[in-house]
Amino acid sequence: MSMAPQGFMSNFNSSNNVDQSLYSNNSSSNLNRVEALRSTPLDRKAYGIGTNNLDTSSYGPSTIMQKKNPRLMTQTPSGNQFKGGNIFETTRRTTLGAGLLNTVSRNAKVVDDPRPIKSKEFMNMAKQKVSEYLTHRRFPKEINLDAHTGRFIEDCFKFLYARLDPFYTFGRKFEDDIYSILKNIKYPYLENLTKSKLRNPASVSSWPEVLAFLVWLTELNLLVDKIENDNMMGGGNESMASNSVRFEDKVFYEYLINAYPIWLNGNDEPTEIEQNLENQFLQKSQIASDENSKLEAELGELQDELAQLENHKSPLQIEEEQQIALEKDMDLLGAYKKKLELLISKTGEKIEYLDRNNELLDSDNKIIDQEIEKVNAILNEQKISIVEVGQMNSEKMRLSASLDENQQILAEKQKEVWMKETDIQKFLDTIESVDNKYNESVSQIDFSMISDINAIPTRVPNNLASNDIVASDIHIRVNLNSNDPSQIVQPPLKPELEKSLGKVRELVLFNSNLLSAATFEISEENIKLEDIKHEMTEKINELTKKCDRLQKDAEFLRSTIIEQSKIPSLEINSLENEIQILELSIGDTEQQAKESFVVCKTNLEYIKRTAAQYEDILSRELVDSLDEVLKMQNYVRTRLAESAKIIFMD
Template structure:
């Protein structure tokens, strides 16, 4: 039953193998229109798996004897998460042998022609690009299933096809590596391509009783070759009538066409029956799956609720004290709420008596907010103007002080020249006149409504003062002798004044000593006050901390209840997460069970087909 010949079907007196369709992929000729209706090699997954599991070792190049575990690749098995690729894919010599094997296979099967002119060199398999990998994979897979069309993204397509072919080391590669082939992940990809090459070679070497499988195309070619051979013999024998050969060829073609049509009808009927059975089994399986999921979920929920009830019963004893505290706090809060409600009603009555309404108060609050914002804007503007005015005042003050110092220096010089009493000097006519007064005075009340002039700042003009100084110079020359006489008297007066100044200085020193003593006393008193202030501040902070601790202790009961509520919520979330994880695990187990059931069903159907074929053979 496991022999490859058991999967053959009878068609018009010839034995036809579905696996023989693989041989047609190695031919460069075009398919006939009728052969386009042939089913894909992978359209029946179970039969494909059966053929793969029963493949004999294929003929490989001489270097294949050096490839470790190549025999295992010819009989693919279902990969499991624990499968580890035993091939030394990191060995450079082994990688070179794989590259040579793949290169020889691609070259022998006209890769460049069938791939639309894609270049093939040793560098293509040594440093491949993503495009090189995609073209090579599509070429190798089309050798297995020439009717497949690549419509999805390359990573999804490759992963699904390798899983369909039961690539034994599927867990060693991932979608990211397939979507981005580079030098780091190329050894694993090259191992996968070599496995496809070995699979192609094994399918190409399938035989039936030591002979090559006969295809529909092979029969058509044989009939046509017979016609050509007979016509050529007639041509050699100088016979011009080829109509008997042509009519014979047409009759054989008609017979084959009828057989193919009958086979197609039988296959369609069989396909409909299998589809009906598949739909029935799918419905039954879905009902069973839902029932199992509900049963397991209910059992799990029951166990968890029992554990939860036990936990809550153990915690119930502790809740009584907490509930008492909460009731006391609730009672206090209700009393405070009643008091606040009474205060609120009293305030509302007072406002009604005064003739105010809540809307009026809200309007006043709104107006006050607007006025506050306007005041803030005005204050900010005033502050800016004050800053500018302050800067200008400082500049003016500096100029004023500079001018004042200059005038003081000038007046001092005038005083030193003996003109300090110029305002009280008597002129030559004996009249007391201020015309010879050379002292300058800085005006305080300055006009602000017009630009300032020199005459507005100083009480005299500089030009007139200069003329008076020149006149006074001539007077000095006449009065200098008189002043010399007066200087002696003034010197005596100066000595007397010096003695008085010395006495005043001694008094000043005495006062300064008293001031220093008073300052020391002040510093001591100030330091004592500072220490007392610090002590009081520390006491205030201590009292504030005690107040905060009292508030914390007051709210501790509520915080404990909130913490317990959060803990219960966390446990609930964990239970939800565990339920979801168990559901996912059960879903995967059911999916594997479905796959196993479908595979078992299809294998049973295939065995029945084999038994039917064997019965037909024995009856013939």
């Protein structure tokens, strides 16, 4: 595919010029050339245009040539009306014949489109035909009829119609131009189209009709191309079939003009006339023989050239060998690339392993830092605890002194309690002994012998016990004459004594309970103090042991951290250096590989493109040359046979 030209028509210039070069002959002087951009002949006079004699006897009843002054299919609203000429002065018919476009008669009534334009099969066939024609004619834009747009349809129509009339100038409203063009080239299904559909040709409702007239226009171009190729094959040499027909017609026409009046007069035919006719045919045969020998010589040269091409390596084979070598280089480059990728993967794994080790080292360093912080915190707390230990020791000493004092007081109190209990017991014993003595004395008294005894004063001593018992003077009166024993002594001593003794007993018991409670409290406090002393001692011992242990751990951690921090730092530095070296080498290798790959890919694309171009050119030239040689050979043989037949008949 060649590069896109500036406009639509430059492609037709190049393509038609190439086609003309294939059929050109430098030895012939009278060539019926065809204009590069127009399907109408350049020499209007040679094709009968410009004359008023139109012979329609050679055309069928259903052609456009039956109309008066019809417009050719290759003429558009920008052209003039057609004027026909003599049949001997034209080399081709202007009718389209019974080809791809004879779906309806030109004179018939316009009917609905019989083609299934909305069926999927027809649309696929139409897309394929239009795409193949556009590709063959080197349409300058990307061809994609499945994703068509209004702009693409407009460019496609202009490109197709430019083959028929390259000088037509489109107006501003494209739908008006399409409608006018289709009307003038007699599109048979124009009634199915409306300007609203042409205004939006890419819509779903308009696309089937648009695709239908595009494929119709493509078939029209194919038919026009076929007619032009036939004319170019027939008009390239004086010895072609069309020129042969013209020559024979002229010769026999002149012969009839000269011989017919003589024959009407009844005279004999002069020998000069037939001799002239024979000389003309002999001259024509000699020209055909010379042309045949020339064509045979050219055929021999072409065969020799073909043999040389078959014996020697063609550029395509050389390019294929270079392509094979390039593919081998590409395979080697791919293997080297795989090695690099493997090395990169291994390097990545090594980097990941080193990253994991670095993460582990970082986590270990964090743990060590946390331990250091804990040790520092403990050491800071230990500094504070030393002051507290001094305070606790002083408190311990104070508590010990207080405990000793309390123990002394407790001992004294216990002694006092014991003394009071002893005194109380002695007092109780004295009371009991007195009571016993009283009972004994009372039992020994002889009441009959005793007279009235007034009162026996008795005084109870004060302070019988350590407690404050107040004794009052008791006046006792003894009546020995009383019959009631309870009335012998007035007042009765026993109840009073029992009451006093009860009070003394209660007082003694109360004091004893108080002493017991005080003793118990003192003993409890003593026990608490002992416990506190024991706990403080244990705590001091534990803190001392912990402090020693933490100091040892701190020293060990300091030494371990110092040793371990040296080794990872060295390893990390070495690993970082290795990683940098690997990254640099990998980067250089990747850059070289990318550059080599791009260069190889570019060379491969260039070689493929060049090979395709060479192959296309060689195949096209070879096929065209062989076709031309075969056609010329067949034509020469036919003309020789016809000439020989005419000569022998004469």
